[in-house]
Amino acid sequence: MEAISIILQLKPSLDTLANAMLNKGEFLSDLGKLQQALYLNNQALVLMPNSTQSLIKVYLLQRQLCHWENKDDFDAKVINTAMKEIKVSRIPALRPFDATLMPISDSIKMQLAIANCKQWQQSITLVSTNTKYTTKPLKIGYMSYDYRNHPMGQLTVGAFEHHNHSDFHITAYSYGPNDASEWRQRIVDSADTFYDMQSWSDVDIANRIVNDEISVLVDLMAHTRGARVGISSLHPAPILVNFLGYPGTMGASFMDYAIVDTIVVPPMVALSTFTEKLVYLPHTYQVNDYEWTIDTCIDDCGNVAMEFGSNVSFVFCNFNTINKMEPLSFDSWMRILSRVPGSVLWLLEPSAMDIGVMKTFRMEAASRGIDPHRLVFAPRVSKREHLERLRYAHLFLDSFIYNAHSTASDMIWANLPLLTLQGDTFASRVASSLVEVSVGCIASSILVAHSMKEFEDLAVALATTHRGNLSTIRAWLAKSFILDSRLFDSAMTTSHLEESYKAMADLLPNILHIIVFPSVKNDCN
Known part of the structure; x- marks a missing residue:
């Protein structure tokens, strides 16, 4: 009994120590000292084994x-813990965005x-769906943290620049940093009104949106990093829309619509995966912008592998x-390398805080019987330089749980064939959506796998016995820009968005599923 009494007396001190470790770990993580942060969080988890915060922090740092x-x-422990928290009506420590990577x-x-x-x-909303503004042009608001040199800024600038400003008044609400980049400036220049509201x-911010009488407010962030859900929760416009930034449902009663396409969210799973009413755009939900021309290759891509050394004949x-x-x-990629002699895997160099990952990857490769030197890391460069160097690669091998999204568009723009495994979640189906809209049903059957074995067999075949098909695919990708660039036709995709906004406004006070141009069919549907 005396021992139990001593332990009970010590527990508050141990909890205090563990919380101090968590706080210091958070500080070190912000400084980029991830290994030290992980050590402290692991120690805190030992002291507080039932702490969900400690568990999640360790899990995220390990990832x-x-x-x-x-x-x-x-994975199993984190998911089970989150479901238990939901069952007892607690807010899960696992955040929605982190869950998309699981x-x-x-x-x-x-x-x-x-x-x-x-x-x-x-308990109250600032503007209800019963409100219907009658002023013309229709006022559309876009809200984001990422109007900067970031995939979100690079994708959305195309919509801002192609909106019909006679029929729509476009307002950008920015609560993120101003990096003075070209992307930021182009959005500032193309919006009818731009607010820099980082300190608001x-x-x-919500009251400003109300005073502006915005009819359709588009939240480009939802649950992504930097999002300020508190603004959307006040429902400062008659219609709120979840679009582009987050591959999934907001899960909120205050979010009315989500914009998708039929590949990323097949209609038969809409009810079980989204709380919003869905707006289905024809072709693709992803708006983007690529103005520049870049050096690429179509017919003679074999010799460029010499950049990696005379013994290298194929670059994944x-x-x-x-x-x-x-x-x-990673396991799949290593099996592919083992079946294709003379091949290498070209990866993006991690950021400064993640730099130790290069050593980790090489150790992981060696443990699978692959020469660590067959992993090559590309230094971080400007977007234009990155797109230009893609001509040195032969085939992009996609990730499985969370596909390439804006990165997939980069590959397709550079005429680089992209092989993806279509999963059963939004995040794992984006690349297949982009591939299909770029090259059509027949070509996508070569680039979209439906099992891991098929993925690996296709990769090996394209690198060996069917290597000539890569030139054909590159030619298809190049041809699509000239004849039918649906993925990169920013004006067309923006017009589809505008049609959806008009339909939303016309339907008020009703919130209903919307299919934009239902007569337009995707090639494989």
Whole structure:
């Protein structure tokens, strides 16, 4: 009994110590000292084994450092913990965006999003769906943290510049940093009104939107990093739309619509994976912008591999960010390398804080019987330089759980064939959507796999016995820009968005599923 009494007396001190470790770990993580942060968080988890915050922090740091030992066990523990929290009406420590990078279904992600959004639920709304502004032109607002040199800024600038400003008044609400980049300036120049609101409160931003009488407010962030859900939760416009930034449902009663296409969200799973009413755009949901021409290759791509050394005859690549890397994809890539002698895998060099990952990847390759030097890392350069160097690669091998999204568009723009494994979640189906809209049904059957074995067999065949098909595919990609560039026709995709906005406004006070131009069919439907 005396021992139990001593332990009970010590517990508050141990909890205090563990919380101090968590706080210091957070500080070190912000400084980029991830290994030290992981050590402290692991110590905190030992002291507080039932702490969900400690568990999640360890899990996320291990993922960022690509420490994959016991990953399956950690995945299961994190998911089970989150579901238990939901069952007792607690807000899960696992955030919706972090869940998109895990091997779980979209229906479970919806449960996580719904539980997360309860903390934002307001007792009142500033503008109800019964409000219908009659002023012309129709006022559209776009809200984002990422109007900068970031995939979001690079994608959305095409919509801003191609909107019909006679029929629509476009307002950009920016609550993120001003990096003075060309992307930022182009959005500032093309919006009818641009607000820099980084220092504004959620309430002040929401009230500004109300005073502007915005009819359709498009949230480009949802649950992504930097998002300010508190603004959307006040419902400062008659219609709120979840679009582009987050591959999944907002899970919130205050979000009315989500914009998708039929590949990323097949209609038969809409009800089980989204709380919003869905707007289906024809072809693709992804708006983007590529203005420049770049050097590429179509017919003679074999010799460029000499850039990697005289013994290299084929260059596989993957330029997804570190957070999309996971052992299932990596295992598959290593098996492909083992079946294609003389090949290398070209990866994007991690950021400064993740730089130790290069050593980790090479160790992981060696443990699978692959020469570590067959992993080559590309230094970080400007977007234009990056697109130009893609001519040195032969085939992009996609990640499985979270596909290439804006990165996939980069590859297709550079006429680089992209091989993807179509999964059963939004995040794992984006690349196949972009491939299909770029090259059509017949060609996409060569580039979109439906099992891991098919993925590996296709990769090996394209690198060996069917290598000539790569030139054919590159020619298809190049031809699509001239004859039918649906993926890169920013004006067309923007016009589809405009049609959806008009339909939303016309339907008020009703919120209903919308199919834009239903007579337009995707090639493989």
